[in-house]
Amino acid sequence: MNPNTNAVPDALPDFRNLGVAARILVGVNLGAFVAAAIKATTFAQLVSEFLDIALVVEPTLIASLAVFSAASPWLARLPYLIGLATVAAVVLVFTAGAAFLRASVDAGPLGIVRTGAFALLATALLAGYFHLRNRAFSPALAEARLQALQARIRPHFLFNTLNAVLSLIRKDARRAEAAIEDLAELYRMVMADTKNLTTLARELDLTRQYLNLEQLRLGERLVVDWQTAEAPRDALVPPLLLQPLVENAVYHGIEPGMGPGTIVIAIRRDKDRVHLKLTNPYHPEHQHRQGNRIALANIRERLALHFDVEGVLESGVKGSSYEIRMTMPYRRAAPHSVSGERAAA
Amino acid sequence: MTTPPPLRVFLVDDEQPARERMREVLGDLAVELPNLVVGEAANGEEALTALPALAPDVVLVDIHMPQMNGMEFARHLAILETPPAVVFVTAHDQYAIEAFEVNALDYLLKPVRAARLAVALAKARATGAVSRDAVDRAAVQAGQVPRRFFSVGERGKILLVPVADVVYLKAELKYVTVRTADKEHLLEEALTSLEQEFAGIFVRIHRSCLVARRRIRGFERVTDEDGEGAGWAVILDGVPDKLPVSRRQWPTIKALASG
Numbered sequence: 001m002n003p004n005t006n007a008v009p010d011a012l013p014d015f016r017n018l019g020v021a022a023r024i025l026v027g028v029n030l031g032a033f034v035a036a037a038i039k040a041t042t043f044a045q046l047v048s049e050f051l052d053i054a055l056v057v058e059p060t061l062i063a064s065l066a067v068f069s070a071a072s073p074w075l076a077r078l079p080y081l082i083g084l085a086t087v088a089a090v091v092l093v094f095t096a097g098a099a100f101l102r103a104s105v106d107a108g109p110l111g112i113v114r115t116g117a118f119a120l121l122a123t124a125l126l127a128g129y130f131h132l133r134n135r136a137f138s139p140a141l142a143e144a145r146l147q148a149l150q151a152r153i154r155p156h157f158l159f160n161t162l163n164a165v166l167s168l169i170r171k172d173a174r175r176a177e178a179a180i181e182d183l184a185e186l187y188r189m190v191m192a193d194t195k196n197l198t199t200l201a202r203e204l205d206l207t208r209q210y211l212n213l214e215q216l217r218l219g220e221r222l223v224v225d226w227q228t229a230e231a232p233r234d235a236l237v238p239p240l241l242l243q244p245l246v247e248n249a250v251y252h253g254i255e256p257g258m259g260p261g262t263i264v265i266a267i268r269r270d271k272d273r274v275h276l277k278l279t280n281p282y283h284p285e286h287q288h289r290q291g292n293r294i295a296l297a298n299i300r301e302r303l304a305l306h307f308d309v310e311g312v313l314e315s316g317v318k319g320s321s322y323e324i325r326m327t328m329p330y331r332r333a334a335p336h337s338v339s340g341e342r343a344a345a
Numbered sequence: 346m347t348t349p350p351p352l353r354v355f356l357v358d359d360e361q362p363a364r365e366r367m368r369e370v371l372g373d374l375a376v377e378l379p380n381l382v383v384g385e386a387a388n389g390e391e392a393l394t395a396l397p398a399l400a401p402d403v404v405l406v407d408i409h410m411p412q413m414n415g416m417e418f419a420r421h422l423a424i425l426e427t428p429p430a431v432v433f434v435t436a437h438d439q440y441a442i443e444a445f446e447v448n449a450l451d452y453l454l455k456p457v458r459a460a461r462l463a464v465a466l467a468k469a470r471a472t473g474a475v476s477r478d479a480v481d482r483a484a485v486q487a488g489q490v491p492r493r494f495f496s497v498g499e500r501g502k503i504l505l506v507p508v509a510d511v512v513y514l515k516a517e518l519k520y521v522t523v524r525t526a527d528k529e530h531l532l533e534e535a536l537t538s539l540e541q542e543f544a545g546i547f548v549r550i551h552r553s554c555l556v557a558r559r560r561i562r563g564f565e566r567v568t569d570e571d572g573e574g575a576g577w578a579v580i581l582d583g584v585p586d587k588l589p590v591s592r593r594q595w596p597t598i599k600a601l602a603s604g
Contacts, residue, residue, distance in 0.1 A: 156409070159436035160360065163456040167366035217360045255359075256411045258388060285493075 010080040012087065013130045015068035017329070019308030024065065024126060031122050032057050055102050056115060060094040067094075088123050095119035137305060153190055153247065157214075164217035179216055182209045190240065197306060199333045200267070200274070201233035203242045207265070210243050214250050222254050223262040231267035235274045236331040238302040244295045245278050245324055252292060253280025253322060269330055276326040282317050296324070303328060352378065352470055355401035355429070356385035357392040357418065359410045363455065367405060367434075370459050378463050389413030393421055393496075393503045401429045403469045405453070408435045413493055416441070416484040421496035421503055423477035424533070430469035431480075444486035448479040481538075491542045495523055497530045506530055508546060512560050512584050514539055516553040526583035550579055550598055551591045557581075561602060564590070 013020040036049035067090055068075065075083050099115040161183060168176035189206045215222055246263065254261045264279040296315055303311030307328050315324040354371060358364045364385050371380050383399040386392035388410055396404070404422065408415035419431045433452040435441055445452045451465050484490050494505040510525045516536040523530040532539075540549055547555040560582040567578045567589065577595055578587040590598050 155437040159455050160363070163366055163436065164360065164362040166456050167362040167369065170369065217362050219361060255409070258359075258411050 010131070011134065012075055012078075012080065012083045014308075015065065015072045015075070017308050018310055020130075021065055021069070022309075023129075025061065027126055027129065028057060028061050028122055031125070035118075056095065056098045059098045060091065060119065063094045064091050084127055087127075088120060091119050091123045092116050153186070153210075154251065156251075157247065160217055161213050164213075168216075175216075179213060182212050185209050186213070190243075192239070196239070197236040197331075197333075198239040199233065200231060200235040200237050203237055203239070204228060204231065204233070204267075206240075207242045207246050210246065211250075214254075218250070218254060221257070221260050222250065223260050225262055225264045227264065227266035227268075230269065232269040232274060232330060232332075234332045234335070235269070236333050237274070237328065238299070238306050241299060241302075241326075242276070242278075245299065248292045248295055249278060249280035249322075252286060253282065256283040256286040257281055272330045274328050274330045276324075278324045279318075279321045282320055282322040299326075348379065350379075351381040352403060352466060353383045353399070353401040354380050354466075355383055355392070355396055355399060355404045357387075357389065357404060357410070357415070358385075358407040358434070359387050360407070361387070363407065367457065370457055370462055373459050374463050374466075378466055380466065389415070389418035389421070390494075390505060392418065393505065396422075396429075397425060397502055403430045403432060403466060405432050405434055408433055408438055408441050408489075414489050416480060416487065416489040417492045417494070419475065419480045420477065420484060420492065421494065421505065423474070423480060424496050424498045424503060426498070426501065428474040430473055431475050432465045432469055438487070440487040441483075441489070444483035447486060448483040450475055450479055450483055485542075491546065495530070495532055497523075497532060504530070508543065511547075511557060512581050513554060513556040513586075513588065514547060515555075515588075524584060524586070548598065548601060550588060550594050554588055556588060558601065561598075564599075564602065
């Protein structure tokens with residue numbers, strides 16, 4: 001579907017992600033601490049050794065992270081090995097620079113080479129760690145996909161919708177045709193590969209088609225308030241992010257009510273973050289929230305897989321409504337993929 | 346040869362397209378199995394109000410409905426003197442289907458096929474009303490309890506008393522008195538089965554009495570029934586009655602009040 005939204009194995013980490021930066025900072029400092037601890041025999045020695053190492057390590061670390069973060073989109077486009085070599089080269093240059101500037105204790109060419117070798121080792125270890133982490137998460141991703149499959153569109157919805165379409169065939173063949181087209185489109189998207197990120201535009205289309213079908217059988221009981229005029233349609237999001245939550249909103253918020261109920265879907269961008277808010281009427285006496293918990297856990301997991309600590313999902317009861325809030329980093333899809341997917345939808 | 350009168354059918358489904366579809370399929374069957382749709386309703390309460398006067402032979406009822414689900418509807422319907430036969434309809438509800446199978450209740454799957462509907466209607470005409478026990482058991486098995494209402498038969502009509510309005514339930518000889526803030530009704534059910542079904546809502550204070558947990562306002566010391574020393578009585582919201590707590594139940598009730 002979208003080849004440049006990295007398939008999981010063999011990719012450089014996203015240096016702009018807070019979780020990745022934190023892992024690198026902690027990893028390198030831990031290495032420095034271990035190195036100091038090996039040399040030192042007393043606590044005072046440990047502190048001074050660590051500070052000694054830190055004088056070279058910290059400037060290198062901060063400068064490298066700043067450069068990688070700035071060049072992140074460009075780095076992501078390089079083939080994995082070339083990207084890795086570039087990263088190593090940058091680290092080496094910064095290390096040499098820092099070691100040279102400091103040039104006190106073990107100055108001289110040999111000292112700089114030695115420091116550079118340690119820097120390369122640290123880089124290789126971190127690259128190995130991120131590589132293994134990707135691998136480790138691949139089965140998790142496969143499982144998340146499987147769970148997504150299971151948590152997907154309820155049979156309850158499918159059979160009731162088919163029944164509603166049957167009721168239209170004799171008296172309004174055109175609406176019946178449109179409904180079957182919506183249903184086909186919905187299932188096509190739901191059965192598509194969910195590994196890669198998709199665009200928000202596509203998620204919105206999917207959700208709209210789903211709601212058209214629900215409207216067919218629920219009629220005026222279902223009111224949808226779309227607050228998506230400012231939604232960043234080109235934002236990359238995990239697939240099936242919105243539709244399962246809206247399906248839950250209908251199942252738990254609209255169906256248990258006799259009168260009309262409103263679902264609010266509000267999406268906006270705030271600088272480099274995308275905010276989604278979903279609200280539906282809350283029925284305390286309707287207790288079957290198991291399905292909802294599964295869907296929430298599934299989406300939370302996939303947000304974490306794609307955005308690490310920057311993907312957040314919160315949910316809870318607010319007065320007479322149930323509210324879900326999601327926040328994730330704003331990443332843009334390449335322009336062609338947005339238009340391409342819109343045309344396909 | 347005289348033709349039998351058409352089968353009188355009543356439809357209950359919260360989705361209007363589903364009711365329309367059922368009318369279409371019944372229409373298609375009209376030659377093979379003469380039938381007449383005498384009425385329809387979008388929810389259980391509406392249906393229980395309208396239905397007794399229309400005297401249907403069969404009710405086709407959806408299980409998944411707001412407020413009162415199809416199984417609760419069938420339980421209330423059973424208090425009529427000559428209740429109609431009931432056929433349940435569901436799109437997909439594994440627990441309900443298993444419960445129907447176990448209790449030999451008939452059901453249809455949506456979308457409903459004309460041939461299958463014809464079989465169900467013929468069977469319903471032959472066997473008549475379903476047994477109250479079977480529906481009660483099926484509701485418990487499918488997890489469709491507790492009910493939202495108590496139902497009381499009143500001159501051929503069904504009166505629904507919201508469970509939330511009830512302050513206490515008291516066993517008398519053959520009946521259970523249902524006390525709300527302003528009325529009393531008689532229920533033909535056993536206190537023990539009510540205690541089980543509404544465990545989260547009512548608590549037993551005495552061999553013959555259950556009170557609504559959230560109506561308990563406090564306790565008062567009173568002289569025991571048999572005059573042997575003092576006991577406790579419950580003071581309740583909405584009614585002046587003070588109900589004695591048995592010695593056996595007192596520890597439970599006291600814990601409830603302090604916790």
